[in-house]
Amino acid sequence: MNTPSNLDIPALLGRLPLFSSMLPEEIERIARGTREIRVAKGDILFHKGDPCLGFHMLLSGQIKLAFTSAQGNEKVVEIIPAGQTFGEAIMFMDTPYIVFAQALADAQMLHISKAALYEELDKDPKLARKMLASMAMRLHQAMHDMEAYSLHSGKERIMNYLLRELPPLEPEIRSATVSLTTTKGVIASRLNLTQEHFSRILHELATDGLIVVNGRSIDIPDLERMRKTLS
Structure with missing residues (x-):
């Protein structure tokens, strides 16, 4: 309008x-x-x-x-x-x-x-x-995104996405929260994943202790651990 x-x-x-x-x-x-x-x-x-x-x-x-x-x-x-x-x-x-x-x-x-x-x-x-x-x-x-979709696993794509969505942080910050700005279905499509696969990976990351999911807020309790998991 x-x-x-x-x-x-x-x-x-x-x-x-x-x-x-x-x-x-x-x-x-x-x-x-x-x-x-x-x-x-x-x-x-x-x-x-x-x-x-x-x-x-x-x-x-x-x-x-x-x-x-x-x-x-x-x-x-x-x-x-x-x-x-x-x-x-x-x-x-x-x-x-x-x-x-x-x-x-x-x-x-x-x-x-x-x-x-x-x-x-x-x-x-x-x-x-x-x-x-x-x-x-x-x-x-x-x-760069196309390369990531082709060479990275679904879990790596989601972890990279979460780290990219973090606000600017001071170096000494050890944990942070990502607020998803749209639905998980839209984010899944952007990452070339089905919504079911996206939800399953979030569950796996939560089980591993890498994230805590609270609706559209995703806590990362140990940023260094997540970065080392990706390296």
Whole structure:
């Protein structure tokens, strides 16, 4: 659902590393081609096959990018957190979306128009280089994830995921808690596991004393032990 925006859109765009070197008047022009979008939990932002007319900057909430197989199984490709952009690569390819996007929580975002952005790219080649660097980093992360899915066991994938989801910690901290930001089924799909396999591994890790599961909160009583188990 689109609503009139009371946001300071130029200021929000200016925080993106993508636009950090741009002049205020350049950002202002892009802001004129930017609109606020709000979606409720469970809403579809776009479907596979829809035209891509720009890219998104997620301000709050969480968005799932996924596709459905011919057998009807859903595969989560990426979980977008607040502060991240998505859709740039498809925008440049001039092709329809190859995944669908669904809100995992009530979400607020900006949609940056392709037409407005292309006008600035024609004027400033440095902006194109920044966008390429941003997309290259995302591709590198995707390749890293693919390697992990191919070479690591399900247990290793889950332990790595839990350690990556930890907030910044002081070196002397020995234990920590991970709060899962979405359902276990979505996380399982993201890790290329079935929900049943994911739950079974959590049970095994709990039996081994590596974690304690309390709903969506997972305590890691001994961080060093978990890291050594992975090494």
